Amino acid sequence: MRARSRTAQARIASERNCTLIHFSSDFVFDGVAPGPYDESTPPHPRGAYASSKLIGEWFASEVPRHYLLRVESLFGGPVAKSTIDGMYAAFAANREVRAFSDRTVSPSYVGDVAAAAIALATGTTPFGLYHCVNSGHTTWLGVARELARLMGRRESLITPVTFAGVAMKVPRPQHAALSNEKLKRAGIVMPTWQDALARYVANRSAT
Numbered sequence: 001m002r003a004r005s006r007t008a009q010a011r012i013a014s015e016r017n018c019t020l021i022h023f024s025s026d027f028v029f030d031g032v033a034p035g036p037y038d039e040s041t042p043p044h045p046r047g048a049y050a051s052s053k054l055i056g057e058w059f060a061s062e063v064p065r066h067y068l069l070r071v072e073s074l075f076g077g078p079v080a081k082s083t084i085d086g087m088y089a090a091f092a093a094n095r096e097v098r099a100f101s102d103r104t105v106s107p108s109y110v111g112d113v114a115a116a117a118i119a120l121a122t123g124t125t126p127f128g129l130y131h132c133v134n135s136g137h138t139t140w141l142g143v144a145r146e147l148a149r150l151m152g153r154r155e156s157l158i159t160p161v162t163f164a165g166v167a168m169k170v171p172r173p174q175h176a177a178l179s180n181e182k183l184k185r186a187g188i189v190m191p192t193w194q195d196a197l198a199r200y201v202a203n204r205s206a207t
Contacts (some may be wrong), residue, residue, distance in 0.1 A: 019067070019127075021117055022060035025081060026072040026106075027053050031173020035104060036137050038179040039129045047171040061129070067120045069113070071131040072178055076110040076200045084197070087144055088204060091153045099144035101160040104177045107134040107143055109196035116188050125186045134193040135184075137177030150201045 027050040028043040029035075045051045060068050075084035084107065090097045116132050119125075138146075144158045163174045179192050 005178070014130055019065040019121060020060060020063045021067045021069065022056065024053050024057050024060075024068060025057045026070065026176040026178055027171055028057065028070070029173050029176070031175045033175060035175045036106065036177035036179040037131075039131060039182050044171070049170050057129075064127075065123075066127055067117070068129045069117060069120075070129070070178060071108050071113055072133050072176055073105045073107045074110055074113065075107060076196075076203070083140065084143065084147065084200070087147050088151070088201070091148060091151050091157065094153070094157065096159055097144050097148075097157055097160055098161050100140040100163055100166060101172070103140055103163045103172075104175045105140060105143070106137045106180075107193040107197065109191075109193075110135040110200075111199060112196055116183065116190060119188050123187075125188070128184045130186070131178040131180050132183060133178045133180050133190065134196045135180060135190050136192045136194070138193065143193075143197070146197055147201070150198055151176045169191045 026037070028045050029037050029041065030044040030046050033041075042145065043054050043057075045054050057068055060066050075082040080089070087097050087099070110132055113132050120130070141158070141160050145155060147153075148155055148158060183190065
């Protein structure tokens with residue numbers, strides 16, 4: 001179903017000579033190498049869900065006018081369902097936060113990703129594949145510690161866990177950090193993940 005919908009989108013965009021902005025994810029990589037991965041790294045998905053992401057990329061890349069944006073570890077969307085949203089809720093209630101000490105990520109603020117996508121759609125950046133993530137990378141433990149600091153919570157609430165020690169329904173890459181240097185060279189500079197996290201906390205605190 002996912003592949004068929006991507007086929008239809010690509011066909012319509014090609015027929016109407018539209019610019020297609022297609023979002024993919026870090027799941028196209030197996031996460032074995034430490035990263036961060038750039039756009040030249042060969043994809044190697046693990047599992048059906050990850051493979052569907054790569055198939056979607058193939059269809060999108062057939063559209064002459066396309067931006068293929070890989071994102072990762074999104075947070076700050078209108079529905080609070082992300083890992084960071086869960087951490088925020090737990091810290092707010094002074095509950096334990098379990099965080100991977102050995103899974104690397106590039107946390108990405110939805111507002112920053114949207115701003116970059118608009119800049120691409122309205123600018124003159126060459127079409128193609130870009131990693132659209134906030135700058136820098138860390139572990140989920142690093143994210144938890146920074147979030148605790150921003151919220152004024154004790155680090156003792158955080159329990160480090162290992163990637164191998166947690167069973168997952170869907171295979172995920174252990175090392176998932178992405179490099180956004182290509183996007184930067186194109187003139188779109190993404191804020192650091194720390195800056196994005198600080199703005200996220202400020203926005204949540206204001207509501």
